[in-house]
Amino acid sequence: MADFNSYFLMNADEVIQYVKSKTSFFDGSNNLKCAEIGDGNLNYVFRVIDEESGKSVIVKQAGDTARISDEFKLSTNRIRIESNVLKLEGELAPGLVPEVYLYDNVMNCCVMEDLSDHTILRTALMEERIFPKLADDLTTFMVNTLLLTSDVVMEHKEKKARVQDYINPELCEISEDLVYSEPFTDHNNRNDLFPANKEWIEQNIYADDALRFEAAKLKFAFMTNAQALVHGDLHSGSVFVKEDSTKVIDPEFAFYGPMGYDAGNVVANLMFAWSRAHVTKADEKYLSWLEETIRDTVDLFAEKFLASWKGNVTEIMAKERGFDRWYLDTVLKDTAAVTGMEMVRRIAGLAKVKDLTTISDEQQRVKAERLCLTAAKQFILKAARFKTGEDFLRVLKDSALNHNVQ
Numbered sequence: 001m002a003d004f005n006s007y008f009l010m011n012a013d014e015v016i017q018y019v020k021s022k023t024s025f026f027d028g029s030n031n032l033k034c035a036e037i038g039d040g041n042l043n044y045v046f047r048v049i050d051e052e053s054g055k056s057v058i059v060k061q062a063g064d065t066a067r068i069s070d071e072f073k074l075s076t077n078r079i080r081i082e083s084n085v086l087k088l089e090g091e092l093a094p095g096l097v098p099e100v101y102l103y104d105n106v107m108n109c110c111v112m113e114d115l116s117d118h119t120i121l122r123t124a125l126m127e128e129r130i131f132p133k134l135a136d137d138l139t140t141f142m143v144n145t146l147l148l149t150s151d152v153v154m155e156h157k158e159k160k161a162r163v164q165d166y167i168n169p170e171l172c173e174i175s176e177d178l179v180y181s182e183p184f185t186d187h188n189n190r191n192d193l194f195p196a197n198k199e200w201i202e203q204n205i206y207a208d209d210a211l212r213f214e215a216a217k218l219k220f221a222f223m224t225n226a227q228a229l230v231h232g233d234l235h236s237g238s239v240f241v242k243e244d245s246t247k248v249i250d251p252e253f254a255f256y257g258p259m260g261y262d263a264g265n266v267v268a269n270l271m272f273a274w275s276r277a278h279v280t281k282a283d284e285k286y287l288s289w290l291e292e293t294i295r296d297t298v299d300l301f302a303e304k305f306l307a308s309w310k311g312n313v314t315e316i317m318a319k320e321r322g323f324d325r326w327y328l329d330t331v332l333k334d335t336a337a338v339t340g341m342e343m344v345r346r347i348a349g350l351a352k353v354k355d356l357t358t359i360s361d362e363q364q365r366v367k368a369e370r371l372c373l374t375a376a377k378q379f380i381l382k383a384a385r386f387k388t389g390e391d392f393l394r395v396l397k398d399s400a401l402n403h404n405v406q
C-alpha cells in the first residue's frame with residue numbers, strides 16, 4: 001500500500017486508501033466506493049462515498065499538465081492556491097463556497113465537501129431551470145471577496161503580502177493566451193471556429209484593428225492591475241446551484257487582478273445562457289428570469305459595493321467624497337470590457353462553452369454566436385458607457401434583433 005509520502009497521480013482505489021490514511025472522515029466504514037467524476041479541463045476529481053451511511057467527500061488532485069492536454073504545463077501549486085483561497089472566501093462570504101477539510105502539499109490534492117446534491121450552473125441553465133437567489137448570492141460573493149481583499153479595505157503591507165502569496169504565473173498565462181491574445185490573432189493556430197461562422201469571425205474579429213487595440217490594452221490591465229484577489233475563472237462551470245443554495249468552486253486561477261475580471265465572467269456566461277435560450281426559443285418565463293438575473297447581477301453588485309465601501313473602507317484617501325462612485329465606475333467599465341472578452345474568447349478561441357456548442361441547429365448556432373460577438377464588440381469598444389444592468393441587457397437584446405432572431 002502506498003504511504004503517500006511522495007507524489008504520484010492516484011487512481012480510484014488509491015484515493016480510497018488515501019482518505020482512510022489521511023482523514024478520520026470515514027472512520028469505521030469498510031464499504032467505500034470511489035469514482036473519478038471530473039469533467040473540467042485541468043484536474044482529477046474523485047468522489048468517495050460510504051454507501052451505508054451516505055457520507056461522501058471530494059478529493060481533487062492536480063497533475064503537472066492539464067487533464068485535457070499535455071500542451072499546458074502547469075504547476076501543481078494551483079491546488080495550494082485553490083485550497084487557501086476557498087478557505088479565505090469561506091471567511092469573507094460564508095456559505096457560498098465548499099468547506100475544505102484537508103490540503104496536502106505532497107500529493108498536491110485537497111479533500112473537500114461533496115456538493116453532489118447541487119448541479120453545475122451551466123448544466124442547470126441549459127435545462128432552463130430557475131434559481132431565484134442566484135444574482136443575490138453571486139453579487140454577495142463578488143463584493144465580499146473583491147472589495148475586502150483590496151487596498152480600499154486591507155492594510156497595504158498585508159495586502160502586498162497576499163499579492164505575493166497568490167502569484168499564479170502559469171494559470172494567468174493561460175488566460176493571457178486564451179482570453180487576451182489568441183481569439184484576436186490565432187497566432188498559435190489552435191482557435192477552434194464553428195465552420196459556418198469562420199469567415200464572419202475572420203472579418204469581424206481578427207480584422208478589426210480597433211478591437212484588437214482595445215484587447216491589447218485590456219491584456220496589460222489584466223497583467224498589471226493587482227486590485228483584488230479575484231477568483232479568476234468565474235464562469236458558470238465554476239458555480240454549483242440548487243434551489244436555495246449557491247456555491248462557488250474551482251478558484252485555482254485566483255490571483256491579484258482587476259475586480260471586473262470576475263464580474264465580467266459572470267455576466268458573459270449568463271449572456272451565453274440567454275443567447276442559447278433566445279435562439280432555441282426557450283420558455284418565456286425562463287428567459288425573463290435570465291434577463292432579470294443579468295440586470296440584477298450588475299445592479300446588486302453596484303449597490304452592495306457602495307454599501308460595503310461605506311462600512312469597510314479604511315484607506316484615508318478612498319474616503320474622499322465621490323471617490324467610491326468613481327472607483328465603482330472603473331470596475332463597471334472593466335466588467336463591461338471583460339464581458340466582451342469572455343464572449344469573444346469562448347467563440348473565437350480554443351476553450352468553448354456548451355451553451356453554444358450544443359445548439360444542434362446550424363443556423364441557430366450561427367445566430368447565437370454572431371449576436372454574442374456583436375454585443376461583445378460593444379462591451380469592449382464602448383466599455384465606459386455601461387453603468388447599469390439595463391445598459392448591459394439592452395446591448396445584448398439589440399444585437400439579437402440585428403441578427404434577426406425573433
Ligand code: SR1
Binds near residue numbers: 042233351
Ligand atoms: C487549458 S484550460 C482552458 C480553460 O479552462 C479553464 O476553466 C479556464 O477557463 C481556461 O481558460
Ligand code: MG
Binds near residue numbers: 040041233238
Ligand atoms: Mg475550473
